[in-house]
Amino acid sequence: MLSRGAADLRAAVLTTVLVGAGSALGYVRDLLMAALFGANADTDAFLVAWTVPETAAPLLIEGAMALWLIPLFSVAAGRAQVAALVERTLPALAAVLAAVGVGAAACAPWLVAMLAPGLPRTGLAVECWRICCVCVVPFALAGYASAALRANNVFGPPAVTGLAYNVALVACLALWHDALGVRAAAWGVAAGAVLMVVAQAPAYLRRVGLPRRLPRRLVLPVAALLPIIVFTLLRQGQVLVERVLAADLPAGAISHLNYAQKIAQVPMVVALMLATVTYPRLARSLAAGDTRRARRLLARDLLAAGAVTVSAGALLVAFGPAIVAVLLRRGAFDGAAATATEHVLRLYTIGLPGHTVVGVLCRAYFCAGRGLWYPALAMAAGLTLTAALAAALVPDLAQGGIAVANAAGITVTAALMLAGLHRLGLSPIRAAVPAAREGERV
Structure with missing residues (x-):
């Protein structure tokens, strides 16, 4: 049996390799963006819209979601406590973030103007922003699954999420850059977020599971x-x-x-x-x-x-x-x-x-x-x-x-x-x- 230190090292190496593969494909994505569009007013407009996934990802995948949920799942003892935790947290989280995503899309013109008041291509930024807002709920589900799996010492599927995300982005850029311009990258964000959930679904359903019933009140702590x-x-x-x-x-x-x-x-x-x-x-x-x-x-x-x-x-x-x-x-x-x-x-x-x-x-x-x-x-x-x-x-x-x-x-x-x-x-x-x-x- 591996010692604790050796097990940690093996898990860290596996995570690093898979995350590294996702990051490498992220560089392919960035290289493709740079080669296709350069650095100009259109790319600046998209990068203002990129604020949506760039803010949502730290909150919902590797940041706040993990910092909040991993301790909760780590100390939950037995299937009954885990099931109760899922029922208490997952439906409320999904409902709140669905409302946030819709609100962010509706307020896109004001948010873009506030973030980049001197931006030349404001209309394009607003359009890309609204497309990117689709990622909010899938990011939340992907982050929830990642936190639950890591607390159960399952590190492979969570580490694959970056790879899945960038596969979708690269595919959208390669297929639709001529027809859609930088909007293709925005659609790639939305598709990649969904693919992150799909990549973890089998392991999550096997180890954790969905809520068996909805709570009487949807309340977040x-x-x-x-x-x-x-x-x-x-x-x-x-x-x-x-x-x-x-x-x-x-x-x-x-x-x-x-x-x-x-x-x-x-x-x-x-x-x-x-x-x-x-x-x-x-x-x-x-x-x-x-x-x-x-x-x-x-x-x-x-x-x-x-x-x-x-x-x-x-x-x-x-x-x-x-x-x-x-x-x-x-x-x-x-x-x-x-x-x-x-x-x-x-x-x-x-x-x-x-x-x-x-x-x-x-x-x-x-x-x-x-x-x-x-x-x-x-x-x-x-x-x-x-x-x-x-x-x-x-x-x-x-x-x-x-x-x-x-x-x-x-x-x-x-x-x-x-x-x-x-x-x-x-x-x-x-x-x-x-x-x-x-x-x-x-």
Whole structure:
């Protein structure tokens, strides 16, 4: 039988490989977008509409949904408790988010105007926005299934969701780009969201199941869920700040930021794989009051994530021009666009350690049951710095100033979250050195 550490490593490797395959296909998608459409007013319009899946995905798939549900499913004992949990949460969640999706589509003209007031192709952005709103409920169902399966130590189907999503996007772009233009990508978002649910349905139905009956009242636990939602939205708010400020820059600025961010995020996604695998055990440790084990888990995850992030970040800084040229410079994506994207990429890389630390540590707050609002407050402080610094730097540094501000804001958030865990008695710093020296099994 595999030791706990070996089992964690195997699950992390499997998750990394499958998520990596999905990310690779995501790059094929981005390459196809760049080659077909370049970086112009049309791509900027689509990327404003991309705010819908870009906000919904952190909330409903890897962010708030997982942070809320994995601890609940991890401590549920037996089929009866799991069935009761599903009946209590899934119908209410689906109903609320269906209403949110319809409302977001109805308010598209006002939301687009608020997010990108200087956008040239507002009408196209509104049309793409409404198509993208179809993804909200399927994202919620996919995220719910992923959280339930991971809490049951099933990591394969959740890791396949990114691959399924990007298969649909690439197919829609390849088949309909001539007829629909960038609208093909919006339809790909909607189709990909549905495919994410289909990919997990067999495993979810076998391990968890659907509600056997509807509850008398559809109620969500707002007190527990609201701090997680606010934290996730504030974290995503960095992207919104970028879009608002970049909308007044020359056409293509939003696209340069988007492409650079997609490349810079790869090391962070890989770095967080071990924390994804160990999150159910972290939740069970804290539920049992075993803070010593929780600190060791956090320390191990931080050490592993930090090693990956720093190493990969150095490679991005050293070989940024070559990476951008290989990945993006073809078709309509010309040398000027590549140069602008490479410059932003190097600046984004400064903030990668901060993003990774926040991604690891936020899990501890939301399953400890203490300090639930602290991550949101820390994120608000970082976002305030990001917005103020970006506004000050954009006149001189354009999109480069936005990237610098992003790095500064998330670094401040990471420092505040480390300090907050120390006050809760969950600081991983004390456990990091012994764990690194002894290679302790957690």
